[in-house]
Amino acid sequence: MSTRQAPLRLNPGRFLVFATLAFAVCFYGIPLLWLFVAGTRSEASLLTQSPFALGDWDSFVRTWNNLTTYNNFQILTWTMNSLIYVVGGVLLSLIACIPAGYALAASEFPGRKLVLIFTLIAMITPSTAVVLPIFLELNMLGLSNTYAGLILASGFFPFGVYLTYVYFSTSLPKGVMDSARVDGANRFQLFSRIALPLARPIIALVAFFSFLGIWSNYFLAFVLLSDDKLYNLPVGLTALVSGSGALSNLPSNDVPIKKPEVVLAAILVVLPVLLIFMAAQRFVRSGTLSGAEKG
């Protein structure tokens, strides 16, 4: 790779840079590559053949069938559920985060500092501490074990507010804002006419991180959902994997879920993230913490 990049300017410094980056590619990439190859291999092959032995089409098809025919293709239901939770949760988090981050960044008002501090605290509070109260609360509202309940709870995304706040604190052109204010535009008009058009990158960024969090959400979904028809993919797959004993090696049953099926299920969960990341990368990059350097 380095030779293609800079065939003539290969000095020790450049070499070090590319060597380090290549090392990191191995560190992050090889396990993933292994994971994707492993989806095509049989259990026996996983345990006894060389780590990167390719599988064959037949074992892939067998694995796929084992996984999809389980309980009348229940995985499809879980996937649909995951989509519902993700779409609802991401929309809600955007509706909550973007205006909030803007308000915190663009104006001084009583209680502002408090909201910021609480946001930070919420960002670093362990989920085990709050999950029971959240469960009891939603249960009281009759929302536990419903789509709405999990969507509400996952729409709370303090990290998104933090990102939006940092973004707006630095990228709002002060001059434009001031002149608009002089022209008599009110706060809301300022937000809708000036801030929102500027906010596309941060919307993409918050949407992406919130998608990532909700798509792979296990703990909250596990606590709030007790009906397997409402499970999302991570909870459903974990129930399946743990029930079959494929990983814990107490496989005293005939459920055809073994390690290859677990790997394939893992790929199913990872793949959408991969695709969305590729699609969103342009936005994600341009919007990220561009203003994190504020003092």
Add this chain to the structure above:
Amino acid sequence: MSATAMASDMRAVAIDRARKAKQKGRRDTRMSYLLLAPYLLLLLMFGLFPIAYAFGLSFFDTIEMVFWGVTNYQFVFDDFRVPASVVNVLAFVAIWVTLTMIGVAVLSLMLDSINRKTANTLRTIYFLPGAVTSSAIVVLWLFVLDPSVSPFQPVLHTLGWGTRADVIASIGLAGVFAIMAYFSASGGWIVVFGGALASLPTEVMEAARIDGANRFQLATRIKLPMIWRSLVLMGILSFAGGLQLFVEPQLMGLAGPQFAQNDWSLNQMAFQYAFRMGDFGASAALSTLLVGASIIIALVIVFATKFYKID
């Protein structure tokens, strides 16, 4: 118009303007709260209420619902496993925060110095492990850590490790969990810092380049100081997050009882109290202590970085 009249008139104008400004200020405040409303509602429901509820719960016996003071805290402090998990968690945090600070800074700066297209591809690769979660993580690490089937087989064999037990014994559980956490969490930060570095003012870079700074100097003398504050913030957030370590040791249990580390970290103990023993009071007490530590860290962030200041 007399001087006094003029003065009083001016005063009247000034008062009027102040009143208008005040009115506008009030309107602005109202508008700010309107914009904040959806978030505040969620913050209340899923942030503040749960924390307050857990705090209250920590002083109660959750079966009879009677107040019993610090009994729950006493129970936590008397648990023989707590000191060991404090040590475990601190060891993990030390390794993980160091790894994250150095790894993320070095890789981000290096990526910023090469051509954009390659950098984007690499960033994607670095980020992807973050998408691998729950049971997938377990399979992945079960295999990666086992020298006989690991994709890193040659490396592990070179280091003289023949079995998974060798690997774990040599690196230590804290190290293993730190590597696992770094593997999945660092990519996101690298992406975030990629954006931050890309948006640094180009004039400064140009000026430095004209002054003859090479890439290394550009990275260490210009860019690093400019992202330093964010790096520290990341370090502190990682530190706070690390104290809550839960997923990595807990997931190992999915791989069977021989790997179970159910009481390795403090947060796991809080989970065990609540969901194994049904002792939600003791769990709340331990969680409250952890949240307390987090709040102190949050306040440090807030006041050390003047997080709340508007330019």
Add this chain to the structure above:
Amino acid sequence: MLRKRTAALAGGMAASVALGLMAGAAMAQDAVTLNVWSDTPRLSMFDLYDKTHDNVTLNVTTVAPADLIAKIQLALQAKSEIPDVIFMSDIGYTAQLSTRRSNYLLDLTDKVPQALQDEFYPNGNSPCHVNGKLLCMRNDLAHMIVWYDKPAMEALGKAVPTTWEEFQKLGEELAPQGLSLGTGVEAFPLYAMLVSDGCDMVMPVEGKEDTVKIDLTTEKCLKPARMVDAMLKNGSLTKVGPFEPDFVALAKGGKIPLMIGPTWFGEYVIKPTYEWPAGKLAAALPLKWDDQSQPLTWSWGGGTYGAWKDTAHPAEAVDLVTWMSTDVANQTAAVTLPGHRPSAEAWGARLASDAYYADPNVFKVEADAAAFSHPGYVSLRFSVSDAIAKVVVQPLASGGTVEGALPALQTELVNLAKLNGYQVE
């Protein structure tokens, strides 16, 4: 809700018989719905009950076995969506679901006829007895027996050992040829060997509630520990667990002619994972020590069924629990060896004609071995095997010995027992 209150009222006034009758009367009018939490393998069995019982409709939810306790804690806290009947994949769950803080399980002592209880194998239901009460019904047994490669043992000219002393000697003889007799580092097999001579490793004290005996300093514990150490040292027990790739490679390559394993090992590990071809696998009775009159064999697994103590339909819930564990037609098709003797005998018929086994008596061995089941294989609120994994197995990797780890294990177990509210003797 109303029905529940009426039932409670009736229960207060009349004997529990009346309560059963009332529930029966309610049942006749409309089908009763029971909420059931199952693991994946048991789904088809619950389905069968649903299909064959018109008066009851089952609402079955798959719950990850490892998450069962957590989900029940949540349901109890919320006081809603509490399941009427559950399958417990871990025998520890019974004790963990019958404490003051998680008081879930229905006492079945008087609800399941003694005659039916007696149809179980000896100690088959001991994981269900907590402080003298029957709190669950055993689904399957999982005691340790000897599994071996018959042609390989014949080719080696070795007899299958019947005592631990012979086992150790056999290992010594075979180790130089690169052969091993199973693992020495997996928590459960290690646990099984350590308690094989009656070591008091968290054993319940008869007649005293919540009291256990923990004493690892006696010869009964030291002797097996020394055996394991010696066998690990000369390589006759492997330093990798039975599911690790290295072990699988050894087992596939014919390097493990004999091993100690639970009853489900043949069908679910040796056949699918070690891929021994047909005509090799045979089983023998568990080992005993020279000075023992008969073997004392530990178990590895075995699930149980339990019901909710405040269920609105106790009669139906108890019926479901008993049917699942003792209905012969149902259990015949079960995946693992039933704990209920008549079911097991019907279940075992298929093994006799299975050409996979080199010996038609595999089921007979399994059934006979059940008589030697360790009475101390009971339900505890904490996991001894986790403690063994943590305190004994981990140090082995860095050069420790089992004997050397026993004092640390004693401390850990005593601490764990006290933390979980046990009196320690």
